[in-house]
Amino acid sequence: MECQAVQAQLSAWLDGELSEATGAILTAHLERCEACRSEWRELTALDAALGNLAAPAPMGLAEKVAAKVRRPRRRPGWQSAALAACLILGIALGGAVARSFYGAAPPNEAGAEVASLEVFQDFPQGSLGAVVASYQPEEGNGNLQ
């Protein structure tokens, strides 16, 4: 094997990418050729030195990261409008469903308050909550005799 062909394969051999047969040919060549042996020593020394280095960060990485962190991602205008429309629709639908469940409140203000409080009096039969909810202050203690 020519010196040029040997030196072209030294890096691949160092990385373990060559067959044992090719390795044996290269070893035999290095034993009798000082020029290729010198090339091999330089290559192994360089490989050892590079192996000790930490991988450097790409140029400008810190600046790019800092720029991304500082600049908040803005939602496109149509997404904000769609979000607002969904919110309004949800509130309107929620109100309509609540009205169909609990009925419309009476027109006067005091009646509306009583009607809205009755919503919370939906207790199971026989529970303490049902007893408390059914208590009428006007009938009071006088009827217990």
Ligand SMILES: [Zn+2]
């Ligand atoms: Zn050689």
